[in-house]
Amino acid sequence: MFALGLRFLATVLFSVMLLLVKLTGERGISLPETLFWRQALPAIAIFGWLASRGQLHRLATKRPWIHLRRAVIGGTGMFLTLGVVRVLPLAEATILGFTTPMFAVILSAWMLKEKVGPWRWGAVLMGLMGVLIIAGPDTSNLPPFGLMVGIGAAMTVALVTVQVRDLGRTEEPLTVVFYFSALSAPVLALGLIGNDFDHDVTGWLMLAGIGLSGLLAQITMTTSLRYGSVASVMVVDYIQLAWATFWGWLIFDHLPPTSTWIGAPIIIGASLLIAWREHVRFRTPRPAPSNV
Incomplete structure (x- = not known):
């Protein structure tokens, strides 16, 4: 229950972060600046917290180049x-x-040479069908550019998942989060050149809220996996759709059209099917049968 509670809190924090990203866009704050503060504030907070406790040794790593690669892909x-919500x-x-789990299956088969059977390939096709339903013939709801950005984001996050899985073998979660933020922030700072920083108090509070909510979301998501399995806690992630719909209705007076309500359960069902098959595979003590 503690793990589920942490995961639920993470969905709230992540939805708030995305809401603030969209609101900063409405206020004319550029995406590069938003990204910079999203990364810089967590790095400063983690470093300061560890320094105050005399635990900077926890940031020691023997895999700096792997962290750098993860930062490039993750950035x-x-x-x-963050761009797709704008x-x-x-x-x-x-x-x-x-749709990230679907692309994770594809990347696992391609990059890790993992055997993928009919169940998971079927789930991938099922999820892509859900995307087509949401897109529909009317592009006013889901314009092609927005669809491309959203799919690109899901694919990149799936690639990051593979990278984090590799780093998790030797690094603690806090170290992974720190180097991701610390290595990407200086690069993102280049996007600040020529920016207008004449924000009002509300704008600066929103930027601070993005950094804080993003950091806490990462920590609660990671910590939830210490007290519960991936298969048991990831189901809670789909509550994020309810939060996104709520914020969209409350702040922007937007409710998803019928095609979204039809396609969303198909995509969620496909990702749950993938999660279930992963759970079955890793609990099976013998080699996976041919129909996995």
């Missing part, structure tokens, strides 16, 4: 993930993020 993914409604942007 690209974050640019797309071109699409919150609910639709969130739903496209749920």
Whole structure:
């Protein structure tokens, strides 16, 4: 129950972060600046917290180049993930993020040479069908550019998942989060050149809120996996769609059309099917049967 509670809190924090990203866009704050503060504030907070406790040794790593690669890929993914909420409604942007498990299956088969059977390939096709339903013939709901950004974000996050899985073998979660933020922030700072920083108090509070909510979301998501399995806690992630729909209705007076309500359960069902098959595979003590 503690793990589920942490995961639920993470969905709230992440939905608030995306809401603030969209609101800063409405106020004319550039995406590069938003990304910079999203990364810089967590890095400063983690370093300061460890320094105050005399635990900077926890940041020691023997895999700096792997962290750098993860930062490059993760920074690209974050640019797309935060960028899509500026071109699409919150609910639709969130739903496209749920396609990440499908692309993780594809990348696992391609990069890790993992055997993928009919169940998971079927789930991939099922999820892509859900995306087609949401897109529909009327592009006013889901414009092609927004769809491309959303799919690109999901693919990049899936690639990051493979990278983090590798780093998790030797690094603690706090170290992974720190180097991701610390290595990407200086690069993102280049996007600040020529920016207008004449924000009002509300704008600066929103930027601070993005950094704080993003950091806490990462920590609660990671910590939830210490007290519960991936299969048991990831189901809670789909509550994020409810939050995105709620914020979209409350703040932007937007409710998803019928096509979204039809396609979303298909995408969620596909990702749950993938999660279930992963759970079955890793609990099976013998080699996986041919129909996995």
